Amino acid sequence: MRRPRILIVPVGKAVGPWLERLMGQLAEAFIAQIELAKPIPYPLPAFNPARKRFFAHLIIDYLREVAGNVDFVVGLTDVELYSVHCNSVICETHFQARSAVISVGRLRDFLFGEKPEEVFYQRLYKEILRALGHMMGLPPCSNPHCVMYPSLSLYETDLKSSSFCPECLLKLRLRVGPLPFLRESG
Numbered sequence: 412m413r414r415p416r417i418l419i420v421p422v423g424k425a426v427g428p429w430l431e432r433l434m435g436q437l438a439e440a441f442i443a444q445i446e447l448a449k450p451i452p453y454p455l456p457a458f459n460p461a462r463k464r465f466f467a468h469l470i471i472d473y474l475r476e477v478a479g480n481v482d483f484v485v486g487l488t489d490v491e492l493y494s495v496h497c498n499s500v501i502c503e504t505h506f507q508a509r510s511a512v513i514s515v516g517r518l519r520d521f522l523f524g525e526k527p528e529e530v531f532y533q534r535l536y537k538e539i540l541r542a543l544g545h546m547m548g549l550p551p552c553s554n555p556h557c558v559m560y561p562s563l564s565l566y567e568t569d570l571k572s573s574s575f576c577p578e579c580l581l582k583l584r585l586r587v588g589p590l591p592f593l594r595e596s597g
């Protein structure tokens with residue numbers, strides 16, 4: 412059976428040592444072909460000078476275009492994003508397009524503790540899991556420990572776990588059908 416392809420695309424200057432770790436961890440969690448694209452330039456038509464931010468939905472469309480026929484595409488960017496609903500968003504996902512964008516820069520807000528880089532990385536991993544969950548058809552989850560919980564702040568993101576709760580795991584299996592997409596440990 413063909414493995415689903417997940418393409419990660421750095422947009423602008425969203426690169427760092429965390430990227431390699433992320434690719435490795437995604438490959439461990441999903442039975443999928445995880446691919447890393449070369450960084451693409453900022454899509455300038457998506458920039459709104461009045462807001463000094465990029466329009467997330469345009470970036471999502473753009474990512475879908477550049478991704479070709481991969482099953483899921485996730486863009487990671489260092490710039491700030493806004494959506495139709497919100498002046499500042501960390502992650503925007505489009506279910507039908509199977510495309511998402513995450514503002515990696517925003518995940519560096521309010522870092523704390525002795526290992527701030529680790530806090531940042533865990534936030535990123537949770538955001539990407541949630542984006543993939545949504546693109547696979549999972550709705551938001553009311554369990555505050557579940558990765559699908561729609562955190563309203565980074566504080567809530569820090570509190571939740573980086574895994575799907577049993578209910579979401581079941582939904583995911585029902586949605587994805589016979590394809591063993593998530594590894595059992597994931």
Ligand SMILES: [Zn+2]
Binds near residue numbers: 552553558576578
């Ligand atoms: Zn859940």
